[in-house]
Amino acid sequence: MAVELLKDCIKDFHKGYVELRYHQRRSFNVSVKDGKIDTLNNGAVEGVCARVLIDGSWGFASTTVLGKEKIRKMLDNATSLAEASKPVKKRPASLAFIKPCIDKYETPMKRDPRKADKEELVSLVLDVDKTVRDYSKTIVSDTVTFNVVDDNIAFVNSEGSEIRQRIVRCFGNVTVIAREKGNITSAYEGIGEQSGLEILEKTPLMNAGLIAAERASKLVSAKMAPAGYFPVILENRIVGLLAHEAVGHCAEADLVFGGSFLANKIGEKVASEKVTLVDDGRFPNGFGTMMYDDEGVPTQKTVIIEKGVCKSFLHSRETAQHFGVNPTGNARAWTFEFDPIIRMRNTYIEVGDHTLEELAEDIKEGFFLKGGLSGQADFNGEFMFGTQEAIRIKNGKLAEALRGITISGNSFEVLKNVDAIGKDFVMRVGLCGKEQVNYVGMGGASLRTKVLMGGAK
């Protein structure tokens, strides 16, 4: 949709601040289950939303019916909502200043998925499915998916910003079920980044399939890892979950406002000096990368913890104004149906210099935890996330593989206990749910710390 039309719709608006955001999301999905094509799905959703700020009160409305008249009407709706909720507002909102931007961004791509040969993608997914099912006799079922999400976003506001962004994300997942002698287990692995179809050469879906197949067949007869407080190595693929759940959420200024464990901690030591933790809006190919957030603020690399010291929170324009700092470009919306809220982008712990052997050698009895599952953070600093596999470490050596468990801990303690970080940095993808979901990147290198493992007796 033309930025011109959006500009035209707000040119007569003089009641306060207004922004319009057009969002078209085209998606393509191939899903193969047990050798059969389950879904081949292609479609588009599009719409426009308006957000207005009048005398400290927000109003928001969205529509899927496009056209000047409809957009104007939606703008009126948003205006009347802002005016209606004004009397119940206890804390009027105001926005930190940003310089209006006129700019364009497009995901750098070598193979634009719009020109993709769909048959080729289908046969690639079928290939992975076949290899996975042939991996071992214990594998009874699998699901392999590949998805392309192609977002076109146009943003204008009453301060003169005009921003167009096209953000393309490709991602795929493999889920495997293995059964043997009355035992059953599942394993899961995925790929994904912001890029064109060249991702399939960089990180082949087949590799994810093989990791999942190997894990499921290995763990089908394994026992659950034990319960207790142990030294652990978190594998590079799940360290991002630690960055995201143990720290990232509590650095979101809306949670800080509520009194999260990082509140009032700027300038204080909150982690071991080995830990530098960043939320980067421009990480190359990051799943959460965008040049501008959904308030038109240029994104940046925001250092939350530098060598153990808390440095910054993640802000929208509104919270930046409240806290008296510059906006960090963290206001993001899932689609045009949502107003932007504070979200992470690509959150990671900076790389260290240890090899995996070095990380293990000081552990007398502990575990090497691999494969992520879902996680959650509590604002008091207690967090958890699931792992798929726990390899026992005995006297510095890797021993048998056990089924993974959920781990938990208090962010402070777990971060203070990080005493060594590896050099195997990876950036992964995530889907984070906080009132509305959003795509995020999570990264890091394998590291050593202590956690509570929720396992068996």
Added chain:
Amino acid sequence: MNFLDFANLAVKTCQKLGADEAEAFVQNEQIVEVVLERAEIQNERFKTHSGIGIRVIKDKKLGFAFASKLSKENVEKACKAAVSLAKVSLPNPEWVSLPVKERLPQTPEGIFDPEIANISGDKMLNFVIRAYNEAKGYDKRVEIDDGKFSAVLNEIAILNSRGVEAQGKTTRIEGYLVCVAKEHGEASSMAYEYDVSTMLNDFFPEKIGRTAAEKALLSLYTKKVEPFTGMVILDSDPAASILLNPVISSVNADNVQRGRSLWSGKIGEKVAAAKLTILDDGLMAKGIGSQSFDFEGAPRQKTPTITRGKLVGFIHNSYTANKEGKKSTGNAYRGSYTTPPTIAASNFVVKAGKKKLEELIAEVEKGIIVRRFSGNVRLESGEFSGIAKQASYIENGEIKYALKETMISGNAFQALNDIVEIGCEIRPTGIRAYTPPILVDNIQIISKQ
């Protein structure tokens, strides 16, 4: 053009383009919602989801496409996309047909409330303020972190080339609040309270506010307990996520047929304690998942899944039912028009026991009560582990103190057999399971020693 006109246009267009079978699912969902953030009313939103999902079959090959804008041009474009995808697909030898026309049961009572359908932003705002004030006024130590209240009108129409034609409206109003309690530098964990109803008169925002506040206070001044194996009372929400999630997954016929369910081939066998009876009730009055037809237009019904501890039935959509030459149980589900149907529970209802929560607590010699579970549940194997939130330690039938940094773990399928008692206070949960609190034995209670 109305809903059915668009659906008709889509089916006819697909047939013209050479499809053997075609189905159109048209949806118009209207949502009024109020969002609370940072202890303040942040926003009101009016949202409309409308669009069409088109499923076509050509030589047993499936294609699917969707469009969010309902116009003649867009619908025709989506039809072309669906048919062209079907052409590059592979035949599924197990495909039989889309659902055929059948007589639908009477529309269940209490699934549509015009008062919700036509609710104003002001009225929604008032609900939120009532919940907010109740939580705030309940105790000075309680603070509200965030929340969301939504009123939803969902109108759908389904039409296919086998003569299925179904159309209906449902409503629901739902809300949640997250509260924390603070005193003398102590902060509780996040306490979450949710409720949902199809009728405005059955929705009580004050109750959400009060319960969220109560729960927050229940996790102030926590203490650790030594690890032990013992009894756990799972409140409705954790009971649904820990025990019922794996049950729903295991009675899903698609999982059964694909070897993903430990219960394949076990109809008639004992899978749980005799106290447990679960009915998938697609026709329940005022049920969140109730309607006379499912999301592909097949009749909804009542399907017993576990009766007195015995596995008695699986839930099907037309695809899994056709594979076995059976009738669909009316459990086709879609989250929205953008995806083809899968299988899900309609209203997954646990038969209530006789005892109140206090009576369950009185039965526990040494154990804990868990009001929120923050963890992972492996649906196939039933393994679960995670943090017991707003949990309290129980000894000799009495709640002694709130628990700090405590995890629980176990296996849901084992726990189903270790059910000691089922409570009587049934309530809906986020996964459309209606369940009372459940008391189970032999759960690992874990803490840092």
